[in-house]
Amino acid sequence: xxxxxxxxxxxxxxxxxxxxxxxxxxxxxxxxxxxxxxxxxxxxxxxxxxxxxxxxxxxxxxxxxxxxxxxxxxxxxxxxxxxxxxxxxxxxxxxxxxxxxxxxxxxxxxxxxxxxxxxxxxxxxxxxxxxxxxxxxxxxxxxxxxxxxxxxxxxxxxxxxxxxxxxxxxxxxxxxxxxxxxxxxxxxxxxxxxxxxxxxxxxxxxxxxxxxxxxxxxxxxxxxxxxxxxxxxxxxxxxxxxxxxxxxxxxxxxxxxxxxxxxxxxxxxxxxx
Amino acid sequence: xxxxxxxxxxxxxxxxxxxxxxxxxxxxxxxxxxxxxxxxxxxxxxxxxxxxxxxxxxxxxxxxxxxxxxxxxxxxxxxxxxxxxxxxxxxxxxxxxxxxxxxxxxxxxxxxxxxxxxxxxxxxxxxxxxxxxxxxxxxxxxxxxxxxxxxxxxxxxxxxxxxxxxxxxxxxxxxxxxxxxxxxxxxxxxxxxxxxxxxxxxxxxxxxxxxxxxxxxxxxxxxxxxxxxxxxxxxxxxxxxxxxxxxxxxxxxxxxxxxxx
Numbered sequence: 137x138x139x140x141x142x143x144x145x146x147x148x149x150x151x152x153x154x155x156x157x158x159x160x161x162x163x164x165x166x167x168x169x170x171x172x173x174x175x176x177x178x179x180x181x182x183x184x185x186x187x188x189x190x191x192x193x194x195x196x197x198x199x200x201x202x203x204x205x206x207x208x209x210x211x212x213x214x215x216x217x218x219x220x221x222x223x224x225x226x227x228x229x230x231x232x233x234x235x236x237x238x239x240x241x242x243x244x245x246x247x248x249x250x251x252x253x254x255x256x257x258x259x260x261x262x263x264x265x266x267x268x269x270x271x272x273x274x275x276x277x278x279x280x281x282x283x284x285x286x287x288x289x290x291x292x293x294x295x296x297x298x299x300x301x302x303x304x305x306x307x308x309x310x311x312x313x314x315x316x317x318x319x320x321x322x323x324x325x326x327x328x329x330x331x332x333x334x335x336x337x338x339x340x341x342x343x344x345x346x347x348x349x350x351x352x353x354x355x356x357x358x359x360x361x362x363x364x365x366x367x368x369x370x371x372x373x374x375x376x377x378x379x380x381x382x383x384x385x386x387x388x389x390x391x392x393x394x395x396x397x398x399x400x401x402x403x404x405x406x407x408x409x
Numbered sequence: 410x411x412x413x414x415x416x417x418x419x420x421x422x423x424x425x426x427x428x429x430x431x432x433x434x435x436x437x438x439x440x441x442x443x444x445x446x447x448x449x450x451x452x453x454x455x456x457x458x459x460x461x462x463x464x465x466x467x468x469x470x471x472x473x474x475x476x477x478x479x480x481x482x483x484x485x486x487x488x489x490x491x492x493x494x495x496x497x498x499x500x501x502x503x504x505x506x507x508x509x510x511x512x513x514x515x516x517x518x519x520x521x522x523x524x525x526x527x528x529x530x531x532x533x534x535x536x537x538x539x540x541x542x543x544x545x546x547x548x549x550x551x552x553x554x555x556x557x558x559x560x561x562x563x564x565x566x567x568x569x570x571x572x573x574x575x576x577x578x579x580x581x582x583x584x585x586x587x588x589x590x591x592x593x594x595x596x597x598x599x600x601x602x603x604x605x606x607x608x609x610x611x612x613x614x615x616x617x618x619x620x621x622x623x624x625x626x627x628x629x630x631x632x633x634x635x636x637x638x639x640x641x642x643x644x645x646x647x648x649x650x651x652x653x654x655x656x657x658x659x660x661x662x663x664x665x666x667x668x669x670x
Contacts, residue, residue: 170584181591185600192460192605193452321433324440332444339451344443 150249175262179212183270186334197339199368202277204335207362209271211333214297214357215326216264222302223260224252228309229316237404247401248394251309252302278366286365289379293361296386297333300357301326303386303393310393313400325352333358338371345372353385413511417519424523431527434480438532439539442476446540461604466543467631468602473536474630475599475623477529481521481558482565482622484593489513490573491582503662510654514566521562545630553636557626560643564621567650574654577661592617598624618646 161168186208190201199207228251231237240250280286308322332340332348337359340348349355356378363370364379446469453465463471490513493499503509536542545551572589576582594600596619603614603624614620621643628634 166579166584171587173584173587175587177591178587178594181595182600184595188605188607188610189452189601191607192456194455196448196451196455315429317427317429318433320430321436324437328437328440328444331441335444335448335451340447341443344440344447 146246146249149245150252172262175216175260176266179263179266183208197336198371199336202274203362203366203368205270206274206278206366207336207358208334209267209269209274210293210297210358210362211330212267213264213271214267214294214333215301215330216260216262216267217294218298218301218305220260220264221298222252222305225305225309229312229319232312233316241401241404248306248397252306280365281367289361289364289382292380292382293357296357296382299383299386299390300352300354301330303390304329304352306393306397310397310400313404325354329354336368353389356385357382412507413515416512416515417522420516420519421523422519424520424527434528435531435535438476438479438528439535442473442532442536443539445472445476446536461602462633463602463604463631469540470536470542470544471602471627471631473533473540473542474627476536477532478558478561478623478626479599480524480528482561483517483521483524483569484565484597484599484622485590486586487569488573488576488582488586490570491576494573494576509658510570510651513570514563517566517569518559518562525558545632550630550632554626554630557629557636557639557643560640560647561622561626563647564618564643564650567647567654568618571650571654571657574657574661577657577664593619593622596620597622598627602627618650621646 183205186204187201190204194200196204228237231240231251240247243250304322304326308319308326311319311322329348329352332344333354337345337348337355345355360370360374361379361382362368364376370378449468449472450465453460453468459465460468490499493502502512505512533542537544568589572585573582575585579585596603596614596617598620599622603611603620606614614624625634625639625643629636629639
């Protein structure tokens with residue numbers, strides 16, 4: 137219980153830091169509006185490409201355009217939200233190089249929270265908003281038969297997706313305790329993972345499916361919940377409740393990430409400059 | 410001229426220094442290549458016959474060529490000139506007795522050449538192994554493809570240089586960066602062959618410089634377009650964008666105010 141209260145108070149502090157960062161960004165109003173609009177439109181270009189593709193093709197692995205748009209909205213929402221919360225982790229390598237991480241270690245607040253809220257980027261707000269709008273459109277156009285369980289599953293899916301992507305950002309950041317050059321490989325799982333989540337997992341080759349189910353459980357947080365919510369047939373033969381395993385998959389991944397983070401921090405040697 | 414060749418050569422050699430980063434990048438390009446190729450293969454299963462002249466095999470090859478060209482054309486996130494404007498370093502650069510535009514262009518050509526070898530060719534080879542890509546056997550076709558890639562690099566550079574100059578007027582270039590990513594992603598043919606577009610959008614795409622980047626080299630390799638019509642369009646855009654960049658440079662130099670000391 138004491139731990140829980142400690143976590144809450146840490147989150148409250150994180151919230152206050154985040155708010156001051158946001159206020160700082162509002163100072164450059166024109167740039168700020170352009171950033172939100174820009175991020176809103178970036179994904180719109182992708183969505184437009186998707187719609188154009190479906191002018192020529194009838195379905196993708198048995199999913200029609202609206203169902204694929206649902207997946208797209210789901211993925212964009214969770215990825216946008218995770219980017220908004222964790223964009224400070226982008227600057228982690230620079231912090232490390234400049235020796236600023238020393239200062240982080242001296243403060244009585246979780247190193248992870250400090251690293252992630254160094255820069256709450258409102259520009260990703262545009263992306264999340266766009267995801268939500270698209271998701272909303274798909275839900276409306278698809279005429280989903282909502283039940284309490286499905287609604288719960290939708291929230292679980294988004295929540296688990298945010299946890300999973302935040303963990304991936306954390307892994308990307310913590311890798312720079314050992315290497316600065318090869319962090320680009322993580323893009324295959326962050327950007328690649330959010331792209332992959334836009335399509336039905338069943339269309340991919342066996343080893344790609346295994347990679348994105350058992351190593352990086354992106355299929356668990358997006359594909360399986362979508363299968364259940366949209367009453368789709370899953371050719372992979374997983375049981376119907378698999379969608380509800382999303383929080384478990386994301387939770388386990390977050391635990392492993394937390395361990396890696398702690399390991400990295402313990403092995404940190406300052407640049408000494 | 411010799412100084413520019415030397416600049417290109419050095420920038421070429423520099424690219425080979427980051428071995429780990431290159432391997433990591435190859436991995437990322439490959440995952441994206443596999444993913445996008447699988448999506449198109451899945452889509453082509455829902456119909457028979459080619460789309461707008463592109464068969465399933467050609468489209469899968471298209472996806473891999475785009476992944477191979479990404480780092481060569483370097484369409485996203487090149488702000489080196491903008492950074493020199495921001496820090497004021499541009500002042501000393503402008504004092505050097507070489508043409509500022511040609512200086513950066515030479516460096517970019519060197520960079521692109523190296524990236525073609527360390528990122529482009531390996532990525533295409535991976536796609537060839539995994540998806541059994543079919544390539545033209547005529548060596549002439551390959552030479553034509555390479556020439557159109559060279560011109561694509563020049564168009565890409567001219568465009569990037571031009572938007573970097575915007576930093577003279579606005580210090581924060583992030584908004585501009587997003588706008589340019591949208592334009593490039595949609596209208597270069599990066600996401601899908603431009604001929605898939607509905608007529609009205611294709612008209613817009615044809616009027617913009619971006620199709621010189623991905624679409625034209627792809628069309629040349631696939632034999633969908635005569636190489637000379639591709640070169641003609643690309644050269645037109647290199648000249649037009651470069652002239653515009655010179656014009657903007659002149660105006661910018663007049664109002665150049667440098668921060669700090």
